[in-house]
Structure formats: structure tokens, C-alpha cells
Amino acid sequence: MVMTKSSSLTQVSRLIAAVNEEKPNRVRQRLKEWYQSWKAKKGEKRSTLEVSSGFAPLLIWVISLLPINIERIALALDATTRGNKFVVLSINVLLAGCGIPIAWSSVKANQPGSGQPHWQKLLRQIKEAVPNGWTVIVPADRGLYAPWLYQVIVEAGWYPFLRINRQGLVKISPHGQWQPLDALVSAPGQSWSGQLVCFKTNPLACTLLACWDSGYQEPWLVLTDLSPR
Numbered sequence: 001m002v003m004t005k006s007s008s009l010t011q012v013s014r015l016i017a018a019v020n021e022e023k024p025n026r027v028r029q030r031l032k033e034w035y036q037s038w039k040a041k042k043g044e045k046r047s048t049l050e051v052s053s054g055f056a057p058l059l060i061w062v063i064s065l066l067p068i069n070i071e072r073i074a075l076a077l078d079a080t081t082r083g084n085k086f087v088v089l090s091i092n093v094l095l096a097g098c099g100i101p102i103a104w105s106s107v108k109a110n111q112p113g114s115g116q117p118h119w120q121k122l123l124r125q126i127k128e129a130v131p132n133g134w135t136v137i138v139p140a141d142r143g144l145y146a147p148w149l150y151q152v153i154v155e156a157g158w159y160p161f162l163r164i165n166r167q168g169l170v171k172i173s174p175h176g177q178w179q180p181l182d183a184l185v186s187a188p189g190q191s192w193s194g195q196l197v198c199f200k201t202n203p204l205a206c207t208l209l210a211c212w213d214s215g216y217q218e219p220w221l222v223l224t225d226l227s228p229r
Helices: 009-020 024-034 051-064 116-127 147-155
Strands: 072-082 086-095 098-108 135-140 159-163 169-171 191-198 204-211 220-224
Touching: 009 024, 051 086, 051 098, 051 116, 072 098, 086 116, 098 116, 116 147, 147 159, 147 204
Parallel strands: 072 135, 135 159
Antiparallel strands: 072 086, 086 098, 159 220, 169 191, 191 204, 204 220
16 A cells, blocks of 8 residues: 555555566455455455454554654544444554554444543554654544543553543642633633643643644643653
8 A cells, every 4th residue: 555555455456466467356356355254255264364463563664664763653542433333443653744544443433431442452452562762652632531541551651642622620739729721721822831630520640731822713732741841
């Protein structure tokens, strides 16, 4: 797909056929059966491909293409809804304005909490692929934040960078009063950063990065355990 700049099965088949001097249709059929279950494949000794076995090698390959002096990477979490039937959870390497999927899983839609074991498994499957000593930032958009997700990322030795909604209360000092989260940046042009306790229910000691740029309808609010400086 990288060489053809396309995910089209036909385009990929033509390239592989040209390299291996095979017939394109034969290659296409082989690739088509490749991702099917063993029951749907022709011939004997067929097996089902465990796609997850390629997640760590895929990340290792992407990392090998990065400049040698770069020892940091951003692994973004994303949840994309496909109709009303299922949601694709994916981890993506952010590079040059693009997201390269390196691990994914599908779950049924409209089932609260069903994504937790899948996110935990996906992060666990790729953890060892990241070189020791690298700085790893894990961003995610609103809707994915959960206390357990923040903790799982921290326990991996990585830095959560999770965007949250404006609702909720915060406490800037341990003995201070709870105040509305949206009071910290209440108008365009304002910004705020610092350590605090976020959320009165399930409180989290963290760093909040808040910014409301001109031209935007609402601020960006990001929770992390990075220093605010």
C-alpha cells in the first residue's frame, strides 16, 4: 500500500504480481482469502490470520523509517463509528500531519464501557515495540477520556494527552475550593496551564493545558502528566 499509494486490492495485487512475475488475478484471490477465516479459504491446512500479531512489527517498521536522532513519538487513540453497528478503535502514529494506523479493533456500537478491555489490550500489544528511553505522548480527543485510560497510559511509562469537555469542577490547590472547569478560560484569547485536581467525582491530580484561540467556538482542554513548563 505504501508503494502503490493505494489501499485498493486490485492496485496492490498488480504490483505484487509484477514483482513476482505472477498473474494479477491469482495474486488478488490469494490476498482476498488472506484476511478471511480459515473456513472460507480453499485448500487444506488453511488457518485464520491473527491480525494483532502484526501490530508490534508494524510499529517497529514505522519507527525504523524515522530520522535516527528522533527519540519521541505520538501514538494517537481514535474511535471511528461505522454506522450504528460498530466502532473501530485504533492507535495511530502521528507523522507529518497524518495518522498511520498500527493497531486496531472493532467493537459493537452503543455499548458503554465496551472499549476498555480492547484499549488495554491494544496498548499492551504495542508497548514492547517502542524503544527504551523514548518519549511517548498519547493524545486522544474528547469522548475517550476515562480515569482508567489515563492510568493505563501512565503505567506504560508514557504521557497521556487527553482532551476533555468543559463540564466538571477543578481544585487548583489541595486545600482550595472547587470551581467550574470552564472558569479558567472563559473567553477567546485566554489560556491557562498548571497542576491541579480535576473532577470532584473520580478526582485526578494532573496538569491541565487550556487554550481558547480566537476564531474557535470553545477552548481546548487537555489533561496530561507532563510538566506545565
